Amino acid sequence: MRILKLTPRIEKWLLSRRAQRDDEAHSVASEIVADVRKRGDFALFAWTKKLDHLNLARDGVWISRKEMRSAERRVSAEFLSSIKRAAKNVRCVAEKQIPRPWTFETEPGVRITQRVSPIESIGCYIPGGRFSLVSTLVMTAVPAKVAGVSRIVAVCPRPNPELLAAAGLLGTGEIARIGGAQAIAALAYSTKSIPHVEKIFGPGNKYVTAAKQLVSGDCAIDLPAGPTEAIVLAAEGNARWIAADLLAQAEHAKDAASFFVTTSPSLAREV
Amino acid sequence: MRILKLTPRIEKWLLSRRAQRDDEAHSVASEIVADVRKRGDFALFAWTKKLDHLNLARDGVWISRKEMRSAERRVSAEFLSSIKRAAKNVRCVAEKQIPRPWTFETEPGVRITQRVSPIESIGCYIPGGRFSLVSTLVMTAVPAKVAGVSRIVAVCPRPNPELLAAAGLLGTGEIARIGGAQAIAALAYSTKSIPHVEKIFGPGNKYVTAAKQLVSGDCAIDLPAGPTEAIVLAAEGNARWIAADLLAQAEHAKDAASFFVTTSPSLAREV
Numbered sequence: 001m002r003i004l005k006l007t008p009r010i011e012k013w014l015l016s017r018r019a020q021r022d023d024e025a026h027s028v029a030s031e032i033v034a035d036v037r038k039r040g041d042f043a044l045f046a047w048t049k050k051l052d053h054l055n056l057a058r059d060g061v062w063i064s065r066k067e068m069r070s071a072e073r074r075v076s077a078e079f080l081s082s083i084k085r086a087a088k089n090v091r092c093v094a095e096k097q098i099p100r101p102w103t104f105e106t107e108p109g110v111r112i113t114q115r116v117s118p119i120e121s122i123g124c125y126i127p128g129g130r131f132s133l134v135s136t137l138v139m140t141a142v143p144a145k146v147a148g149v150s151r152i153v154a155v156c157p158r159p160n161p162e163l164l165a166a167a168g169l170l171g172t173g174e175i176a177r178i179g180g181a182q183a184i185a186a187l188a189y190s191t192k193s194i195p196h197v198e199k200i201f202g203p204g205n206k207y208v209t210a211a212k213q214l215v216s217g218d219c220a221i222d223l224p225a226g227p228t229e230a231i232v233l234a235a236e237g238n239a240r241w242i243a244a245d246l247l248a249q250a251e252h253a254k255d256a257a258s259f260f261v262t263t264s265p266s267l268a269r270e271v
Numbered sequence: 272m273r274i275l276k277l278t279p280r281i282e283k284w285l286l287s288r289r290a291q292r293d294d295e296a297h298s299v300a301s302e303i304v305a306d307v308r309k310r311g312d313f314a315l316f317a318w319t320k321k322l323d324h325l326n327l328a329r330d331g332v333w334i335s336r337k338e339m340r341s342a343e344r345r346v347s348a349e350f351l352s353s354i355k356r357a358a359k360n361v362r363c364v365a366e367k368q369i370p371r372p373w374t375f376e377t378e379p380g381v382r383i384t385q386r387v388s389p390i391e392s393i394g395c396y397i398p399g400g401r402f403s404l405v406s407t408l409v410m411t412a413v414p415a416k417v418a419g420v421s422r423i424v425a426v427c428p429r430p431n432p433e434l435l436a437a438a439g440l441l442g443t444g445e446i447a448r449i450g451g452a453q454a455i456a457a458l459a460y461s462t463k464s465i466p467h468v469e470k471i472f473g474p475g476n477k478y479v480t481a482a483k484q485l486v487s488g489d490c491a492i493d494l495p496a497g498p499t500e501a502i503v504l505a506a507e508g509n510a511r512w513i514a515a516d517l518l519a520q521a522e523h524a525k526d527a528a529s530f531f532v533t534t535s536p537s538l539a540r541e542v
Contacts, residue, residue, distance in 0.1 A: 089377040096375065096385065102367055106360040114367065217484055217495055224488055 001246075003268050006261060014259075022206050029181040029210035036185035041192045047182040052157040054177060061193040063164060063175040071164035083166045086138050094143035118148035119220075121195065123187035124172075125202035126156035127252070128179050132163035133203075140201040141172045153197055155183045179204075181211035188219035203228075205253055228256035235263050239270035246271070272517075274539050277532060285530075293477050300452040300481035307456035312463045318453040323428040325448060332464040334435060334446040342435035354437045357409050365414035389415075390491075392422035392466065394458035395443075396473035398523070399427040399450050403434035404474075411472040412443045424468055426454045450475075452482035459490035474499075476524055499527035506534050510541035517542070 004010055035043040045056045103113040124140040127133050141152050152172045156163060157179030167175055176194060178186060183194075184204075190196035196219070200212060203225035212221045230249035232242050246258035262268050275281050306314040316327045374384040395411040398404050412423050423443045427434060428450030438446055447465060449457060454465075455475075461467035467490070471483060474496035483492045501520035503513050517529035533539050 089381070092375070092377050093383055096373055096383075099370070104363070104367065106363050110360070112364055112367075213488055216487070 001271075014257075022210070025206035025210045026214075029184075029207045029214055032181040032207075033185040033188075033211050033214050036182050036191065037189045040190075041194075044178065044182050044186050044191050044194070047180065048157070048178055051180055051182070052178075054157060056177065056193075059177065061176050061178065063159065063177060068164050068168050068173075068175075071161035072168050074161040075165040079162060080165065080169060083134065083138065083169055086135070087142050087170060090138055090142040091146055094146035097143070098147065118144075118150075119198040120149065121151035121153065121197040122149050123197040123200045123202075124152060124154040125179075125183065125187075125200060125204050125208060126154055126159070126163060127202070127204050127208075128156040128158050128163075132156050132158070132160045133252075134162050134166045136202050137163060137166055137170065137172070141167075141170050144201075145171070151195070151197070153187065153195065155179060155187065157183075179208075181207045184208055184211035184215060188215035203252065206255070226253065226256075228252040229259070230257075231259040231261060233261045234267070236267065239267060242267075242271050272542075293481070296477035296481045297485075300478045300485055303452040303478075304456040304459075304482050304485050307453050307462065308460045311461075312465075315449065315453050315457050315462050315465070318451065319428070319449055322451055322453070323449075325428060327448065327464075330448065332447050332449065334430060334448060339435050339439050339444075342432035343439050345432040346436040350433060351436065351440060354405065354409065354440055357406070358413050358441060361409055361413040362417055365417035368414070369418065389419035389421075390469040391420065392424065392468040393420050394468040394471045394473075395423060395425040396450075396454065396458075396471060396475050396479060397425055397427035397430070397434060398473070398475050398479075399429050399434075403427050403429070403431045404523075405433050405437045407473050408434060408437055408441065408443070412438075412441050415472075416442070422466070422468070424458065424466065426450060426458065428454075450479075452478045455479060455482035455486060459486035474523065477526070497524065497527075499523040500530070501528075502530040502532065504532050505538070507538065510538060513538075513542050 032043075032047055036047070048054050048056050099114070099116050101114055101116050103111060105111050122140070122144050124137060124144075126136050137154060141154070144152050152174065154167060154172055154175045155178050156175060157177060159167075159175055159177070164175065167173065176183070178194070184200060186194035187197045187200050199220035199222070200215075201222045203209075204212075206227065209224045209226055213224050215221070228249050230246060232245055234242060242260060246260055250256050250258040260268065260271055262271075303314075303318055307318070319325050319327050370385070370387050372385055372387045374382060376382050393411070393415050395408060395415075397407050408425060412425070415423050423445065425438060425443055425446045426449050427446060428448060430438075430446055430448070435446065438444065447454070447457075449465070455471060457465035458468050458471050470491035470493070471486075472493045474480075475483075477498065480495045480497055484495050486492070499520050501517060503516055505513060513531060517531055521527050521529040531539065531542055533542075
């Protein structure tokens with residue numbers, strides 16, 4: 001972490017660095033998406049071997065029941081109770097967010113109705129480059145369950161036991177061992193192994209983001225997430241909590257940026 | 272209109288024809304968007320001259336107060352009262368759709384709040400190729416007013432008196448004489464004459480749709496609208512009303528398609 005005095009010049013420099021476009025990511029993702037769209041599993045398996053060093057033909061695309069059960073035995077009881085608590089909180093918020101149906105007559109004989117019905121299937125992209133983000137599964141799968149989505153497909157190239165145990169706990173059974181732009185293309189266009197989903201959720205690296213933008217005309221996406229930018233603004237506060245919030249965002253990826261703006265030089269140093 | 276017997280083969284043929292991608296539109300829009308983004312008004316004026324045969328440097332980008340007032344005198348009282356009635360109905364629905372703010376505690380000390388605040392500015396793309404679609408203005412500007420959007424910029428290359436009169440009535444004063452992919456690029460990236468807006472609404476031809484998709488990473492869009500597809504499904508009903516609904520959608524553009532599916536051969540012929 002670096003402490004900088006925030007002047008208009010520093011602000012401008014920080015913002016302009018962050019606003020740079022990544023044409024390289026777009027062109028790489030474009031090649032992968034077109035290939036998976038055209039050649040299906042053949043391309044999906046080849047890109048997974050090349051980029052994630054996984055042999056899907058040998059190990060299988062889907063995480064097996066056995067792997068799930070083995071993961072559940074390997075994680076701590078404390079971890080499972082944290083996930084339960086997080087899921088409960090996310091569930092409360094999601095329930096508040098559901099739009100309500102209504103019907104009324106604008107003029108005699110003209111009845112307008114808002115129906116609220118869930119989409120049928122979603123894909124949850126769980127970033128797995130440096131570690132599987134269990135929080136992403138909680139924040140995508142739980143609202144989908146509340147909304148009534150019937151098929152939730154999670155993808156993560158190298159899911160850790162925590163992710164598998166959380167998936168078991170949340171009742172989202174299907175996890176495919178794929179990631180990157182190739183996973184986005186497979187979910188958007190389907191392959192022999194991977195079903196088409198109606199909407200893709202979850203953040204990823206720059207190639208995943210570019211792929212989501214590329215498929216967005218054919219398959220709905222949540223938003224082009226990232227690179228992460230977080231800012232905490234505080235004149236006073238608990239330095240440990242502030243640091244934890246900044247780190248939680250910074251660990252998303254190498255290009256993530258966490259900012260802390262304060263009028264207190266001592267708090268800045270403590271954080 | 273053609274009457275076809277709906278078999279699985281006919282259905283497949285119709286759907287596959289509609290699903291064709293338009294790479295030409297994407298490539299044309301791409302060139303225009305990049306040019307307007309780079310050269311601003313210079314490119315906007317040049318493309319408008321080339322494609323819409325308008326001289327913006329001479330006639331001005333914005334519709335003048337004088338033109339607005341003259342239009343108001345040229346439209347019928349019946350037209351104005353229809354617009355008032357339509358706006359009232361759209362307003363009722365928009366008011367129902369506003370999400371409500373809420374606050375609650377998930378755990379002691381953890382308060383979650385949903386704030387609802389309007390975006391600051393929107394662009395309304397009013398298709399003007401064959402005639403200005405007044406309904407688009409009503410359906411985009413009225414909900415924006417209900418939401419509290421403070422700046423509403425409408426664009427239409429050749430607004431007819433009806434559109435100008437409706438804009439006056441609805442209190443959305445700003446109308447720019449631009450259209451096509453160049454108008455979308457100007458609203459997304461701003462030029463000297465055209466302000467940047469936060470979100471672009473409204474349907475257009477295939478070049479407009481392609482341009483909206485191209486800018487969507489930098490400026491929010493409603494959805495890639497079109498080409499229009501409408502379907503009416505009825506075993507019995509008022510043939511005049513069904514025909515009116517089909518025609519209202521078919522008149523969107525040359526590539527619009529309206530379908531009527533019925534089990535009654537006589538109703539099909541009547542429609």
